Amino acid sequence: MESAAAKSISTASSRLLALAQQLRLYKAEESTGKLISHVGFHKPISPAKKAAVLICLFEGDDGDLRVILTKRASGLSTHSGEVSLPGGKAEEGDKDDDGVTATREAEEEIGLHPSLVDVVAFLEPFLSQHLLRVTPVVGILWDRKAFNPTPNPAEVEAVFDAPLEMFLKDENRRSEEIEWNGKRHLLHFFDYNTEDKDYVIWGLTARILIRVASVVYQRPPAFIERIPDFKYPRMHTACVIKLENYQDKSKPFDMKAKLVLGECGIIQLCSPLSWKMWEHTALQSEWPTVEFNLKKSGSRR
Template identity: 40%
Template sequence: MSPKTKRSDLLKFHRPKLRLDSAPIPTLKPESKLCLQTLARYKPAKHWQKLVFPKSRSAAVLVALFVGRTGDLYVLLSRRSSTLRTYAGDTSLPGGKWEPGDRNLEWTARREAFEEIGIPLDRQKVPLLCVLEPFLAGNQLIVTPVVVLVLDKSIRPILNESEVASIFSHPLKTLLHSEAPFPSEPETLEAKYHTFVDINWTGHSGKVRMHRFLTGREAGGTKPIFGLTASILIRVATIGYGYEPDFEVNAPDQPAQEDRIVQALRTRPLFRQAEIEEGLDPDKVPDLVPREPPSNKRGRRNFSRLRSRL
């Protein structure tokens, strides 16, 4: 990168202006349009810029949204192959680890989604909405969600059967609610749509909440949306729709995502080794000031402000 070239200039170059009124998609519901506009304006808090992650422990996932026939927003999910060594059969977002040659983590997410399920790399057909703050995964990777909008209705999935068994969609907004968006199947009448479990997190005294959402496809062998995938989608929906879920997202005294990542970079052997190998000093990882989660009041105010611009 030239010293005179700013990252913001590259972002503008790689991020075509999104015009929702003329986009080749079904008619949007007002709340869907506002959700997309909010996501397109979203930027992680500035304190995240202080952190530099080792590339060999970095990964990215693609949160690919599209507009359904009734104007609602859906997210594409995949059912991992049962032959994979890790997380076999799990419901997940397309994505994977950074590889040498990847321009950035947006490219990592796009490349992996293209390889797994055939989502085009063309940014005109699949424009970028935003890149979220990273998440710490249980397999000691720092995962960055990349949110895009699929505009081209002619796109047909091409599954890499060695990695993906099937794909399906799920309504984004329902990740903010405890009630199921679909009729209960006979096999799942006693099962709740949303549940959670609080687990111990290595290196912290507090617990971390893992959420679980039924997909409505459990009778056919599809697993619920769980763990990191659920946490990412809750975050995307919260930002986009501008209000908090009707359930408690965090466990009591749950350490902030920032604190967990900083602690992992400083103390976990895999991260320390990767940092040293890449010329980073794990003993100089900066402290971050966690941003307060948005309140319902603030979210509704932002939602009203956007509505007044339509």
């Protein structure tokens, strides 16, 4: 039987159809095994607990793209009263399917039946403050009128929606610098007002929505998203230098040699070199070009 989502596609705007097609082509970069933390940095760990949240997008009356959000019930033990995305922890019956987890939780929390949502993309998983692996699942609600919010009072106090593009703008946004895990980070707070209520969207929810908006609109936010981390890896002295057809080791030579730096993963051609043993401070592999001379430490250009 054809799902409600499939039936509504025929009446969807060309803009929404194009967006769905674009998002279906998105491939999350999970090959490194790293997660995006809720404060914007990668953590090379694999948490045992998994969760998924639903970023349910639909077209508003004015043609703008909007996302469904909730305000958590005040009686919850964690994050009570905060704005969040529908979602929760994975269960055995989900069969390791983040889409199933996100849509199941959305139905339990706000009465959004999975048949109304067309899952189109999975973004890079985020690492929550409590070390929970959270996967953003992007879904399209083709027919907003078919959804009648019925919040579960034990979990959700209110259901509302907001324009997705606001998470790329510097308007109604403020930030706070904090220290977490020995590093400085930026927490973003977005103030949003409806006709009768005021909401603050921050923390993991804000970080995920900034990422989703960047993917959807194909541009970065109009504000500094995170504090750069200029951490230097530890000193490296074990370098492999391959010299070819060079006999006189008492003089500097003017030929190119391959320099391989173990953990940094940097392969660089450099010249001239001398035979003097040296140590250097290895720079981060993200920096595009590193120039080395055996007489002195490595430098960035």
